[in-house]
């Protein structure tokens with residue numbers, strides 16, 4: 001059990017001693033708590049010899065790139081921002097298979113990150129927000145049949161780029177990282193942010209992805225998040241989000257027929273994401289979500305609520 005204030009001090013000292021005068025450290029930012037805390041610790045140790053890279057993969061939520069950049073600026077981090085949306089989206093064009101989508105996104109991320117890192121000299125280290133559970137999971141044996149979903153991560157990067165790893169959080173659990181984040185003064189919405197998958201909205205649009213579907217999902221998802229926050233439910237659940245189904249159904253508006261997409265709402269409670277149950281949200285909230293999505297999001301005329309537990313369903317739909 002760590003004493004968190006001294007953990008912060010010790011970690012900063014350790015990194016400061018480790019990284020020599022001319023050397024630089026890069027890290028990938030996602031806006032999530034783990035990569036943010038990692039970046040802050042390294043930044044405190046070596047200032048702007050840390051090069052934080054934020055890649056926009058075109059699969060982020062409404063206003064997310066701007067919000068991540070604002071947060072990083074407020075923390076004093078000089079972020080190297082790369083808008084790679086068009087590369088990701090063009091490579092995903094026509095791809096329906098969930099694992100193929102994940103693979104393309106993971107590989108493209110590594111390629112872009114590597115290319116950007118080469119723009120800087122004397123980069124010797126890669127800082128990553130690996131947690132203790134990630135360490136256990138990647139070292140324990142799991143046969144090929146155990147791969148349910150290929151998680152998006154940068155595991156292949158350090159070896160490929162010949163970089164040494166700095167993983168300041170590798171002995172910590174999530175709740176300990178949250179304590180550190182609070183001590184470092186991070187805002188509540190970052191400290192208690194719900195998990196968001198690396199492949200982003202790509203795994204929340206079933207089948208083929210395009211700009212139109214991404215925009216519809218962004219609007220629907222923003223409404224879900226807004227209402228969950230307003231009602232106080234956001235911080236009570238594990239995750240709450242919208243999924244876009246690639247089917248159209250018939251509806252009626254005024255006296256006109258409509259033929260538009262279906263949005264599914266997924267809201268689950270969980271301890272560790274290994275198992276999960278759907279949340280019995282009050283009907284009033286479900287009603288509000290449905291009314292707002294149908295009225296405000298162009299291209300949607302039907303909303304359904306996902307009542308599947310994990311297992312046998314998973315939390316994400318792909």
Ligand code: XMP
Nearest residue numbers: 150151152195196197198199273314315316
């Ligand atoms: P599933 O859908 O497998 O998700 O029940 C379990 C948890 O993992 C998150 N998730 C991911 N996180 N990269 C991530 O960093 C990924 O590729 C990924 N896929 C799923 C999911 O949101 C849930 O919290």
